[in-house]
Amino acid sequence: MLSFMKNIKTVIFDLDGTIWNWNELLPQAKYTIEKLKESGKEIYFMTNNTVLSREGLAAKLQKMGIRTSPERIITSGYSAAKYFKKNGVNAVYVIGEQGLLKELSLQDIRVDDDAKHVLISVDRNFNIWKLKRAFELVERGAKVYATGNYPYWRIGSNGTKIPAELPIIRALQAMTRVPVLNLGKPSEAMRDVVLKTVRSFPEDVVMVGDDIYTDVVLANRCGFRSVLVLTGVTSEEEARKAKGEYKPTEIIRRLDELVSVF
Numbered sequence: 483m484l485s486f487m488k489n490i491k492t493v494i495f496d497l498d499g500t501i502w503n504w505n506e507l508l509p510q511a512k513y514t515i516e517k518l519k520e521s522g523k524e525i526y527f528m529t530n531n532t533v534l535s536r537e538g539l540a541a542k543l544q545k546m547g548i549r550t551s552p553e554r555i556i557t558s559g560y561s562a563a564k565y566f567k568k569n570g571v572n573a574v575y576v577i578g579e580q581g582l583l584k585e586l587s588l589q590d591i592r593v594d595d596d597a598k599h600v601l602i603s604v605d606r607n608f609n610i611w612k613l614k615r616a617f618e619l620v621e622r623g624a625k626v627y628a629t630g631n632y633p634y635w636r637i638g639s640n641g642t643k644i645p646a647e648l649p650i651i652r653a654l655q656a657m658t659r660v661p662v663l664n665l666g667k668p669s670e671a672m673r674d675v676v677l678k679t680v681r682s683f684p685e686d687v688v689m690v691g692d693d694i695y696t697d698v699v700l701a702n703r704c705g706f707r708s709v710l711v712l713t714g715v716t717s718e719e720e721a722r723k724a725k726g727e728y729k730p731t732e733i734i735r736r737l738d739e740l741v742s743v744f
């Protein structure tokens with residue numbers, strides 16, 4: 483079953499629903515990561531969360547007792563910034579928060595109210611004027627991108643849900659039929675940054691996440707193995723029925739099953 487874990491060199495963990503529910507570590511997360519590190523595995527984290535930068539996420543993990551560094555964290559904000567840089571886009575109108583703005587500035591992408599490119603992300607200060615501006619830019623021919631495609635983002639075990647990218651995308655699409663290119667999981671842009679960041683061969687990598695539609699798909703598109711953990715969005719029934727690129731290599735209930743074979 484999970485015997486392949488012995489030979490794996492790199493483990494990439496999704497964050498929300500896999501390692502934490504934002505402000506709370508999930509059971510066994512810390513123990514599992516420590517065990518994997520003791521066995522010599524390289525650990526990376528991957529998320530569509532852009533509220534914090536890679537540096538901010540590393541600091542948050544450190545504070546919760548998980549040792550890591552910004553270079554070990556792949557976010558959809560980083561993916562978007564890299565995508566723009568690669569494609570010669572140097573100015574973007576952004577609906578998003580500080581973490582995303584930081585990733586853009588690190589790649590020398592300017593934030594500009596007159597840009598020809600609009601980037602949509604989680605924005606807890608989203609309002610009608612931001613929507614109005616995005617719409618005006620689209621009317622002038624701007625292209626639209628998003629850092630993910632989630633309806634909401636879960637915070638803590640009390641079930642609080644905060645609107646994510648999708649409600650903002652839909653608000654804009656209620657005004658105009660513009661296509662929106664996702665640059666987060668499981669997009670090609672995200673695949674490119676994952677493959678560039680991780681230094682192992684694809685067959686030596688496993689991606690662990692709670693969502694077959696983002697984590698498992700991305701793993702399959704990267705040629706990695708995938709493990710679905712049932713602590714987040716995908717139910718066991720859904721996971722067992724999954725086919726093709728949605729099908730995980732293994733399904734686990736608890737994160738520490740990953741280290742049970744050592």
Ligand SMILES: [Mg+2]
Pocket residue numbers: 496497498499500691692693714
């Ligand atoms: Mg998740």
